[in-house]
Amino acid sequence: MNHPHKTATSIYIHIPFCATKCYYCAFNTYTFHKEQAKAYLAALRTEIALYALETDPLQTIFIGGGTPSILSANALSNLFTDIHQHFQITPDAEITVECNPGTVDSEKLRVMRDNGVNRLSFGLQAMQDETLKRLGRIHSVAEFLESYHLAREHRFDNINIDLIFALPDQTMEAWHHTLNEVISLDPDHISAYNLVMEETTPFYEWWQAGELHLPSEDTEADMFQYTIETLTAHGYVHYEICNFARPNYYARHNLVYWNNQPCIGLGAGACGYINGVRYTNIRGIAPYIDKLAERNKPIADTERMTGHAEKAETLMLALRKREGISLDAYQDRFGEKIEAAFGTILKKWMDLGLLERTATHLRLTPRGLFLANEVFIELM
Structure with missing residues (x-):
């Protein structure tokens, strides 16, 4: 990948x-x-x-x-x-x-x-x-x-x-x-x-x-x-x-x-994504300050995004864009076509008129915009 x-x-x-x-x-x-x-x-x-x-x-x-x-x-x-x-x-x-x-x-x-x-x-x-x-x-x-x-x-x-x-x-x-x-x-x-x-x-x-x-x-x-x-x-x-x-x-x-790219999150409750790991900082002001007084990163939770979870998140986030997800970019990132992981569900969405395919992208239809949350919930 x-x-x-x-x-x-x-x-x-x-x-x-x-x-x-x-x-x-x-x-x-x-x-x-x-x-x-x-x-x-x-x-x-x-x-x-x-x-x-x-x-x-x-x-x-x-x-x-x-x-x-x-x-x-x-x-x-x-x-x-x-x-x-x-x-x-x-x-x-x-x-x-x-x-x-x-x-x-x-x-x-x-x-x-x-x-x-x-x-x-x-x-x-x-x-x-x-x-x-x-x-x-x-x-x-x-x-x-x-x-x-x-x-x-x-x-x-x-x-x-x-x-x-x-x-x-x-x-x-x-x-x-x-x-x-x-x-x-x-x-x-x-x-x-x-x-x-x-x-x-x-x-x-x-x-x-x-x-x-x-x-x-x-x-x-x-x-x-x-x-x-x-x-x-x-x-x-x-x-x-x-x-x-x-x-x-x-x-x-x-x-x-x-585009599901890395970003460092700083501050109480901030979220970041580095080296395939999504993390959330301590939310409370006092414990955030206390942790940094020890010169330790104030991270409360981490989740390594791999396999299907990373693919699903990448697809979901990209579908928020009106251009949708680039089929070539997805294949470059994961080493496989998007249908390998999501063929059945993509066909369902297209049959329901919520998703359409162009020469280069998959994207939500105008109708799909109104039902995007339902699509995303099913995907995750």
Whole structure:
């Protein structure tokens, strides 16, 4: 087998702090406290150093959360100093920072620009203040617009906006308004996700108690279809199930995941994939800090991806892309045609109209996009 890019050329860094936790969020996040964040960043500095010799020159860096932009300009500057000190970075690397509206200012944006950040991702979610409050968001639409335009003034020319549809009590009209208002801003990339009820969230608890009213499955499908039709009509390329970009503005870091390539994950609860081993870091802030005080990697769990499991994961991740999975790339990686492992199930999906084969790829059909999770569950 030929495993491309055995050495990682990408890193993800998790900043697990938020002003408050949104009601739908199941990510590993904690309320921001200045002293705890200071201790966390010191531990993160140690973890960065522990991985310093385990990458080739980095082609993508993604700093996510949580809310990385909740850190002070000085803390952000120190973090970038640590990154540049321990990793080589290619001149054309994509360096992304997730930002929440209302937590960025000119000083932070200058620090990011001066340290090579060339892509920002704003978590907007909706364009109605009432909806934002119901989600537990801390910002208003006006604050988002202020943050977005400030980033443009600081010459950030690659900006993503995150949106969520099928929210409680959300109507088609409200979703139309959100999407078209965002399009009018001309962002370079738009991620549009349907709401998923996660068991550890307040939303899930309220939903189980009958206190949340979600759009019907038909309405959710209509919202998704409208998203695809509207964004593609405005020149965005639908390149992954939930992601749309101007030409040449695909999220290169996310493509590392969808192509099942190595990536080092740093920070509490971060996940990584190195040398065929998928790992997850300790989630808790205090035990994460304690482990690194011993100068040990804070890894909680590992799983070696081999055989059928690696093949299935590679297929599942690649099918998220609209182009699907390259038949030649699969054969180069595993030394066999894709039908050897998945012939029966692929035929089933094609017979059901969920999958189609081109001269070079296997990909989900337009109908398959709506049922992708069912396909993936059966595959795994």
